Amino acid sequence: MAIKTRVLVYPETGKIRSYGEAIYDLFGGEKPVDKIPPAYSCNNDRLVFIGVKVGRQLPDDLRLFCGSMDKSRATYVAIFGNGDESTINAVANTLREAGTEVVGEILNVDVPFLSFIKKLKPEEKARIEEWAQKIFDDVVSR
DSSP, X not given: OOOOEEEEEESSSSHHXXXXXXXXXXXXOSXXXXXXXXXXXXXXXXXXXXXXXXXXXXXXXXXXXXXXXXXXXXXXXXXXXXXXXXXXXXXXXXXXXHTOEEOSOOEEOOOOSSTTOOOXXXXXXXXXXXXXXXXXXXXXXX
């Protein structure tokens, strides 16, 4: 069953984007992997995968975007991220407060400090694909 799916990443470059592209390659979608805030806003998307690499503070542009993600933009959101756990949880809480449902567990991914390392190892690709497929199957069954 096909459902309207998008993949968004913050920041738009580096290994976090490579994780997003692995999810996009798995499910496809109307639009390719996009940055946050996206060039084309979310509109009635059933499932949005959001990948973030954050520090100790939630960046304003990410907070504002997540605060606008209500049910009219996305029914379900799944998060994968790297960085401070409390900041990633703040992303999830901001999404919940906006009215969208955060599904599944937040997946902690490995993103090295060196930004030029973008290629996923086979085990990293398998892990993100397995996680994304589980989320997708859960959303389809709802």
